[in-house]
Amino acid sequence: MNDSIQAPSGQRGPQEHSIRHQIIEAAGEHFSHYGYGKTTVSDLAKAIGFSKAYIYKFFDSKQAIGEAICAQNLATMMAKVDHNVAGGSSATERLRRLFDTLTAATVEQFFEDRRLYDITAYSVAEKWPSSRDHDERLKALLEEIVRMGRESGEFERKTPIDELVRAILLAMQPFTNPLLLQYNLDLLPHGPREIVNLILRSLVP
Amino acid sequence: MNDSIQAPSGQRGPQEHSIRHQIIEAAGEHFSHYGYGKTTVSDLAKAIGFSKAYIYKFFDSKQAIGEAICAQNLATMMAKVDHNVAGGSSATERLRRLFDTLTAATVEQFFEDRRLYDITAYSVAEKWPSSRDHDERLKALLEEIVRMGRESGEFERKTPIDELVRAILLAMQPFTNPLLLQYNLDLLPHGPREIVNLILRSLVP
Numbered sequence: 098m099n100d101s102i103q104a105p106s107g108q109r110g111p112q113e114h115s116i117r118h119q120i121i122e123a124a125g126e127h128f129s130h131y132g133y134g135k136t137t138v139s140d141l142a143k144a145i146g147f148s149k150a151y152i153y154k155f156f157d158s159k160q161a162i163g164e165a166i167c168a169q170n171l172a173t174m175m176a177k178v179d180h181n182v183a184g185g186s187s188a189t190e191r192l193r194r195l196f197d198t199l200t201a202a203t204v205e206q207f208f209e210d211r212r213l214y215d216i217t218a219y220s221v222a223e224k225w226p227s228s229r230d231h232d233e234r235l236k237a238l239l240e241e242i243v244r245m246g247r248e249s250g251e252f253e254r255k256t257p258i259d260e261l262v263r264a265i266l267l268a269m270q271p272f273t274n275p276l277l278l279q280y281n282l283d284l285l286p287h288g289p290r291e292i293v294n295l296i297l298r299s300l301v302p
Numbered sequence: 303m304n305d306s307i308q309a310p311s312g313q314r315g316p317q318e319h320s321i322r323h324q325i326i327e328a329a330g331e332h333f334s335h336y337g338y339g340k341t342t343v344s345d346l347a348k349a350i351g352f353s354k355a356y357i358y359k360f361f362d363s364k365q366a367i368g369e370a371i372c373a374q375n376l377a378t379m380m381a382k383v384d385h386n387v388a389g390g391s392s393a394t395e396r397l398r399r400l401f402d403t404l405t406a407a408t409v410e411q412f413f414e415d416r417r418l419y420d421i422t423a424y425s426v427a428e429k430w431p432s433s434r435d436h437d438e439r440l441k442a443l444l445e446e447i448v449r450m451g452r453e454s455g456e457f458e459r460k461t462p463i464d465e466l467v468r469a470i471l472l473a474m475q476p477f478t479n480p481l482l483l484q485y486n487l488d489l490l491p492h493g494p495r496e497i498v499n500l501i502l503r504s505l506v507p
Contacts, residue, residue, distance in 0.1 A: 222485060256503065264496040267489070268473035270482065277475065277482050280427060284472070291469040298461065299504035 107161025117155050124162045129212040167220045167227040174202045188246030200272045200289045218275040236262055252300040265296050312366025322360050329367045334417040372425045372432040379407045393451030405477045405494045423480040441467055457505040470501050
């Protein structure tokens with residue numbers, strides 16, 4: 098797995114600047130109340146009490162601030178996923194835990210922080226770097242689990258691993274992609290479990 | 303398979319009335335130009351040259367007209383699906399043809415009649431009866447294919463057929479659901495094919 102953290106795109110100046118964190122926090126609050134789509138950098142500047150020019154010293158656009166929030170949010174989600182997956186004793190168990198945790202985190206965000214969910218959905222629809230980076234991390238984690246299952250004899254070894262990983266992630270989209278989840282809420286909790294069962298049947302050697 | 307055609311909801315008066323067809327045709331044209339969301343029944347009445355009251359003799363709301371258009375549209379799609387599926391010599395081939403035809407029809411609509419696609423997406427998001435009816439027909443067709451594959455020995459017989467059919471339809475959502483397809487266009491044509499391959503591996507006896 099690739100653990101390196103890349104500097105989010107659109108950010109300027111030294112990474113470890115406390116003002117940067119202050120802007121991200123305040124923008125997160127503001128987006129939570131007024132929505133990402135409707136807020137401008139001017140609105141944010143007014144709300145935070147900084148000049149627009151000062152905000153532009155750290156972020157080159159509203160999207161750059163949105164991406165920083167998404168990146169933080171996705172990092173928290175991946176930390177939970179990594180933790181839960183690591184506790185699985187077999188590849189089968191790890192695969193189940195991967196999708197249980199991902200679905201639960203997406204659902205939780207939908208119900209508990211709807212505005213944050215909205216930014217995440219936005220980032221997925223617009224294919225922001227934060228979202229593509231998250232996809233890459235997921236792919237790497239799933240590939241690791243499949244390799245483990247192939248070595249232990251739990252999973253088949255014939256299908257090209259790239260194809261297999263792509264297809265599994267696509268099949269889980271209705272519950273792991275925030276854009277799609279909102280239409281499938283009435284299929285929880287059995288929906289994602291039944292797709293995982295299908296995936297595991299497809300992996301039988 | 304259930305071939306009965308139910309009277310679309312929200313329609314009034316005798317079914318086989320030529321004025322009804324005239325309204326549906328004209329509304330389809332109007333939605334194509336101005337979009338479903340932005341059009342009111344008053345706009346439609348003006349454009350068609352009927353009074354609003356006269357339109358309400360046949361449909362009790364704008365949604366009822368939209369549903370009639372969607373029902374027509376989905377019936378055309380299902381006729382193609384039924385035709386292509388029937389040409390498959392094995393259950394495996396029929397399953398492939400089912401999803402090839404469905405994906406192709408959804409993609410075609412996206413690129414060739416974007417406004418019609420918009421109404422369909424609307425009907426899926428709002429779970430209109432026309433959309434739920436379509437889901438039921440798809441489910442019945444897929445169940446028929448799975449039963450055929452179980453009888454011929456192509457497919458496994460252990461998994462409850464209801465669960466299996468639900469999971470397969472969910473896994474294909476990224477390409478058969480118009481709301482999701484728009485985000486996955488860059489994964490055509492290999493994306494749907496790879497999910498179908500995964501599904502077929504899961505069905506191995």
